[in-house]
Amino acid sequence: MKKKLSLILLALTAALMIGCGAKEETKQVKTLDDLEGAKIGVQLGTIGDIYASDYEGDEAGTVVERYNKIADAVQALKQGKVDCVIVDEQPAIASTANESTLVILDEPFALEEYAICIAKDNDELLTKVNEALSELQADGTVDQIINNYIGDDTKGTCPYVSPDDVSYDNGTLVVATNVAFPPYEYYDKGEPVGIDMELITAIADKLGMQVKVEDIEFDSIINAVDSHKADVGIAGMTKTEERLKSINFSESYVTSKQVIIARDPSLSGDGIGFVDNLKRNFVDDDRWTFILKGLGNTLIIALCAVLAGMILGFLVAIVRVTYDKTGGWAFLNTICKLYLAIIRGTPMMIQLLIIYYVVFKSVSVPKLLVAIIAFSINSGAYVAEIMRGGIMSIDGGQMEAGRSLGLNYKQTMTSIILPQAVKNVLPALGNEFISLIKETSICGYIGLMDLTRGGDIIRSITYEPFLPLVAVALIYLLLVQLLNLGVGKLEKNLRKSEK
Amino acid sequence: MSNEILIKVENLSKSFGDNEVLSNVNLQIEKGEVIAIIGPSGCGKSTFIRTLNQLEEVTGGSIYLDGEDITKKGVDINNVRSRVGMVFQHFNLFPHLTIKKNLTLAPVKLGLMTQEEADKKADELLERVGLAEKADAYPDSLSGGQKQRIAIARSLAMNPEVMLFDEPTSALDPEMVGEVLALMKELADDGMTMVVVTHEMGFAKEVADRVLFFDEKGIKEEGTPAEIFEFPQSQRLKDFLSKVL
Numbered sequence: 001m002k003k004k005l006s007l008i009l010l011a012l013t014a015a016l017m018i019g020c021g022a023k024e025e026t027k028q029v030k031t032l033d034d035l036e037g038a039k040i041g042v043q044l045g046t047i048g049d050i051y052a053s054d055y056e057g058d059e060a061g062t063v064v065e066r067y068n069k070i071a072d073a074v075q076a077l078k079q080g081k082v083d084c085v086i087v088d089e090q091p092a093i094a095s096t097a098n099e100s101t102l103v104i105l106d107e108p109f110a111l112e113e114y115a116i117c118i119a120k121d122n123d124e125l126l127t128k129v130n131e132a133l134s135e136l137q138a139d140g141t142v143d144q145i146i147n148n149y150i151g152d153d154t155k156g157t158c159p160y161v162s163p164d165d166v167s168y169d170n171g172t173l174v175v176a177t178n179v180a181f182p183p184y185e186y187y188d189k190g191e192p193v194g195i196d197m198e199l200i201t202a203i204a205d206k207l208g209m210q211v212k213v214e215d216i217e218f219d220s221i222i223n224a225v226d227s228h229k230a231d232v233g234i235a236g237m238t239k240t241e242e243r244l245k246s247i248n249f250s251e252s253y254v255t256s257k258q259v260i261i262a263r264d265p266s267l268s269g270d271g272i273g274f275v276d277n278l279k280r281n282f283v284d285d286d287r288w289t290f291i292l293k294g295l296g297n298t299l300i301i302a303l304c305a306v307l308a309g310m311i312l313g314f315l316v317a318i319v320r321v322t323y324d325k326t327g328g329w330a331f332l333n334t335i336c337k338l339y340l341a342i343i344r345g346t347p348m349m350i351q352l353l354i355i356y357y358v359v360f361k362s363v364s365v366p367k368l369l370v371a372i373i374a375f376s377i378n379s380g381a382y383v384a385e386i387m388r389g390g391i392m393s394i395d396g397g398q399m400e401a402g403r404s405l406g407l408n409y410k411q412t413m414t415s416i417i418l419p420q421a422v423k424n425v426l427p428a429l430g431n432e433f434i435s436l437i438k439e440t441s442i443c444g445y446i447g448l449m450d451l452t453r454g455g456d457i458i459r460s461i462t463y464e465p466f467l468p469l470v471a472v473a474l475i476y477l478l479l480v481q482l483l484n485l486g487v488g489k490l491e492k493n494l495r496k497s498e499k
Numbered sequence: 500m501s502n503e504i505l506i507k508v509e510n511l512s513k514s515f516g517d518n519e520v521l522s523n524v525n526l527q528i529e530k531g532e533v534i535a536i537i538g539p540s541g542c543g544k545s546t547f548i549r550t551l552n553q554l555e556e557v558t559g560g561s562i563y564l565d566g567e568d569i570t571k572k573g574v575d576i577n578n579v580r581s582r583v584g585m586v587f588q589h590f591n592l593f594p595h596l597t598i599k600k601n602l603t604l605a606p607v608k609l610g611l612m613t614q615e616e617a618d619k620k621a622d623e624l625l626e627r628v629g630l631a632e633k634a635d636a637y638p639d640s641l642s643g644g645q646k647q648r649i650a651i652a653r654s655l656a657m658n659p660e661v662m663l664f665d666e667p668t669s670a671l672d673p674e675m676v677g678e679v680l681a682l683m684k685e686l687a688d689d690g691m692t693m694v695v696v697t698h699e700m701g702f703a704k705e706v707a708d709r710v711l712f713f714d715e716k717g718i719k720e721e722g723t724p725a726e727i728f729e730f731p732q733s734q735r736l737k738d739f740l741s742k743v744l
Contacts, residue, residue, distance in 0.1 A: 400554055401591035405605035405657060406581025415604060419595050494595075496637070 029084040029262040032107055036060040041073035041082035045219035047112055047238045048086035048258055068217060069180050069456065070095055075465045077102065077261060088112075088236055089257040090150060094182035095463050096261055105260040113252035114184075116200070117233040119225050120248050129232065129250045132206035136199075142253055145198045149183040160198040166205045173209040175200050176230035176447075178218040180460030184236040187461055189285050196234045199253060215457075216447030222247050224447075227361050281467045287458050291468075294454025295475060297368060301450065302437045302479075305375035309436070310429075312376060313383025316340070318413065320384070321391045325399075326409075336384070343381035349442045351378055356446040367448040371440070379436050386428045390421035423494040430487035434480050441476075451475060503530045505661060505692055506551065511560035513546055520546050522716040524560070528661070528694065533687045535703035535724075536696045538713035539739055544696045547713065548663050551694065552583040565660070581609055584654030584662040588669050590646040592638035598625070598649055599634040602656045617656070624652040628682055644675030648682055655686075662686065664695040680706075700743055704728055712736050 027038050037060030042048040044066040055062040065082050067073040073085045074095045086109055087095075096102045116133075118126045136142050147154035177196060179185045185194040192213050204211045214230050221233040226247055236256065239249040282288040316336045323333035343351065352374045360370055394417050402412030422429075444453035455472035459465060506528040513521040520543040528534055536544045549555040551562065553569060553576050561568045569579045593601050602624060603617035612620065625631045628648040630641075638646060647667055654662060664683065668676045680702050687693055687706050697703060703710050703724060710727040712720040714735050720727065728744075731737045 395589075395591070397587060397589050397591035398593065401585075401587065401593070402605075403577075404552055404554060404580055404583075404585040404587075405653070406577045406579075406609055407605055408577050411608055415608065416593055416595075420593075423595065 026080045026263070027083045028265060029105070029260065031105070032109065032260070035062065035084070035260075037062055038083040039063045039065060039081070041065045041067060041076050041085040043067055043070050043073060043087065043218060046087070047110075047240065048088070050240060050242070051110060051258060052086050069460050071180065071460045071463045072465070074099065074102070074261065074463055077263060080263075084260050084262040086258055086260055088181075088184075089259045090183050091181050091236070092259050092261050094186075098463060101263055101265075102261055103264045105262060107260075109258040109260055111255060111257055112238040114236050114254045114256055115239045115249040115252045116203075117222060117225050117237055117243070117247045117249055118231070119228060120246070122231070122248075125231060126248055126250060128207055129203055132203045133251055133253060135206065136202055137253075141202055142199065145195055145202065146254060148198070149195050160202050162201065162205050167208055168210045170208040171210070172212050173200070173204045173207065173232065174212050174214060174230040176214045176216055176221045176224040176233040177235040178221060179213070179215045179457070181218075181236050182461075185234075187290075187457055190289055195254070196236065200232065200234050214447050215449070217445060220445065220447070223357060227357050229357065229361075277464065277467060281458055281462050281464055282471070285461075287461065290449070290454040290457045291451065291471060291475070292454075294449050294451040297371075297443070297449055298437070298440050298451040299479075300368065301371045301375055301440050301443065302433075304372040305379050305436060305440075306433050308372070308376035309379025309383050312380030313387055314418075316380060316384035317387035317391060320388050322409075324392075340381050340384060343378055344385075348374075348378050348439050349445060352442060353445060367443075367446055370446060371443050371448055371450075375436060375440060378439075379432065382432050382435075383429065386425050386432060387421060389428075390425035391417055393424055394420050423491075426487060426491050426494065430484065433483055433487075437479055437483065438476060504528070505530045505532075505565065506694075507563040508551075509561045509563070511547075511550065511562065512558050513543070513550060513555060514558045519558075519716060521550075524717045526711070526718065528692065530692055531690045533691075533693045533706055533708050534695065534711060535707035535709070536694065536711045536713055537698070537700070537703055537727075537739075537743075538711075538719075542713045543716055544713040545665055548665050548694055548696050551661075551663055552580050552585055554585070577609075581605070581611070581657055582660045584657060584659035586647070586650050586654055586662065586664045586667050588666040590638075590643075590650045590670075592646055592650060592653070594638050597635050597637060598630070598641075601638065601649060602653050605653075606656055611657070620656055621652075624655055625649075628652045642675060643671045644678045647671065647675075647679045651679075651682060651686075661692040661694065664693065664697070666696050666698065668697070668699055698743065700728070700740075712739070714739070 027034070029035065029038055035055055036058060040052045040055065040062065042052045042064060049064070049066060052064045056064045065076065067076065070087055070091050073082070073087070076082045077085050078099060078101065089108070092104050096104060116129060118129060141160065144158050145160050148158045148160070149155060177185050177192070179187055179192045183194050184196045185192055187193070192215065197213070201211050214224065216224055218235060221235055221237070222243060224230045225233040239252065243249070282291070316339065319329055319332045319336050323329050352371065355374045356367070356370050398416055398420070399412055402416045403409070440450055441452035443450040444456060449457070451472055455468040458468040504527050508524055508526040511521060511524040512519065524547065536548065538544050546555055550557050557570050561570050563569070564579060564583070567574065569576070593604070596604060599618065599621050602621035603614065606612040606617045606620070607614050622631065622634070625634055628651065630645055630648060633641065633645065638649070641649065667683070668679050671679065676699065680699060683693070683695070683702070684706050695707070707724055709721060710724050711718050712727060720731070720733050720736050727736070728740065731740055
């Protein structure tokens with residue numbers, strides 16, 4: 001065990017050294033003109049992305065790298081993977097606060113206005129939101145909220161407080177956002193806060209509704225609102241021609257700038273100590289709770305999906321084998337074959353998105369349940385084929401012996417064939433469960449906080465790529481090792497008969 | 500030996516696709532009778548014995564067990580099989596169960612005995628086949644001869660009316676054939692009705708009441724062991740005996 005551990009550590013160190021050693025040729029961006037021919041980093045689907053795309057593929061060879069999170073783009077910039085990052089001003093200030101080697105160019109890239117997005121067929125809500133917004137602008141609440149987050153003198157002094165007389169009679173306002181965009185939305189002590197969060201609360205108060213925040217990927221927000229998974233989307237989102245084709249926008253509530261972050265080689269990085277870094281990533285504001293909550297969800301999903309997948313897989317395998325051996329259940333067999341073809345022929349992530357956005361489009365089902373259903377269905381297909389192989393590998397004489405004693409097909413299957421088949425396929429099943437545990441890391445795509453997303457959230461707060469990722473990786477490793485241990489024990493138990 | 504007819508086969512035929520392997524077979528087996536079936540490979544003798552408990556469905560004709568046509572649709576085939584024991588060439592013991600569990604599984608599952616009754620019966624049978632000390636062992640720890648003795652005990656645990664043996668010694672090392680044949684002889688002496696497909700001519704000669712020579716899709720010749728082995732009539736049987744004796 002010790003030897004194993006040291007090997008793992010060695011591998012990690014090696015990977016780290018390779019990661020740090022690779023320095024690419026870089027270009028220093030000092031003015032807007034330098035963008036041509038540079039490598040530009042942006043967050044996927046943002047205005048920065050749209051602007052940068054105009055440069056992409058020009059004669060100077062400009063390249064645009066699209067990241068899921070601003071934090072990732074900033075890290076890429078720091079490590080020389082891109083030459084500059086185009087991003088909204090406030091997140092730029094927040095994300096470079098702890099980065100001494102990065103500067104924000106004085107020259108703004110573009111001006112833009114943020115607005116709230118609402119589904120096209122929901123004019124009633126659009127009107128109400130606009131009314132509420134103009135009232136809040138008139139009485140100074142909007143300025144108050146912005147001042148609470150921006151401006152050195154006013155920061156933190158004037159938070160929005162819901163009036164005492166608000167009645168939440170009109171239900172829940174589901175708000176889609178991407179809580180990785182300070183100061184508009186970010187996590188503080190595990191709660192989503194920021195300008196957008198306070199503003200939407202103020203609007204909901206006017207509407208007499210209770211806010212419920214759904215934290216999903218930025219490029220999924222419009223989808224979520226369009227498919228009525230959420231009522232409104234608010235995430236520092238700019239009104240653009242392209243977006244207006246699929247969604248409606250409220251009046252704008254704030255004007256922002258797109259700015260450019262670049263490296264300044266004249267500045268040297270003052271590295272922060274490992275222990276301090278550890279503290280900043282996990283201890284401050286109890287950030288470890290993101291990991292813990294995520295781990296809880298990952299375990300719940302994996303456990304439920306393993307169990308349900310086993311049952312589903314067993315049933316499908318039995319239908320398939322029965323058809324192969326006796327020709328019975330032809331119709332069921334066709335359905336099962338179709339199921340196997342579809343599930344094994346498409347990526348898990350697409351299945352998850354389709355189940356969430358298409359299958360459960362108009363029904364409100366908890367995301368955890370959606371994930372469990374999606375992973376069970378997926379795992380069932382693989383378990384079915386593993387089990388079918390296991391059943392086929394059992395000598396035909398076993399079935400004949402069982403039947404010749406007067407046991408019926410089902411009795412022979414359950415007390416003679418399946419126990420032997422399960423024993424034979426246990427290693428393959430263990431393998432499937434290992435993949436399943438790791439596969440759950442895509443849950444973030446439907447905004448469910450699993451282990452991976454827990455780490456991602458910390459990264460989006462601390463802008464530190466290494467520690468949260470490694471912590472998450474180690475936890476997965478530990479989970480898989482525990483599973484291996486369990487499967488090994490079970491296998492040993494079942495193999496008693498071969499002594 | 501009584502003259503009660505236990506099994507009656509009428510005009511039985513069996514084809515696999517276009518390939519006819521049995522044609523117009525007729526046979527009556529009396530209670531307590533021991534029948535040996537001999538014949539060259541591929542003559543349909545294994546297929547025939549497998550039709551007797553409907554592991555192979557027949558293409559035409561009827562098989563009566565205790566006067567009931569077991570080839571008819573709607574007959575409770577599991578009930579029929581629980582009354583007809585079968586011993587296979589390759590033993591087909593259940594490797595994931597202990598020897599004792601191999602014996603008690605079916606009687607208990609089918610509700611014929613309680614676990615206690617089945618355990619008691621299994622102990623008696625294991626004693627009888629001389630393997631009492633193996634009760635808690637698993638099949639893979641046994642020799643071939645021991646496995647086949649256990650397979651016989653497993654069939655006997657169901658208290659069958661008739662026992663079918665499909666080449667029970669063909670997969671055994673020569674030195675283990677004797678112990679299995681001895682057990683089968685004991686069974687015969689105890690009055691068990693038996694149908695045995697075999698290549699052991701000595702066993703057929705010594706133990707069988709009647710020998711059937713199968714060739715070309717059916718029974719070519721039948722008679723007492725003395726008639727078959729000492730006064731063979733057809734050229735085919737003479738050729739066959741000259742090869743195996």
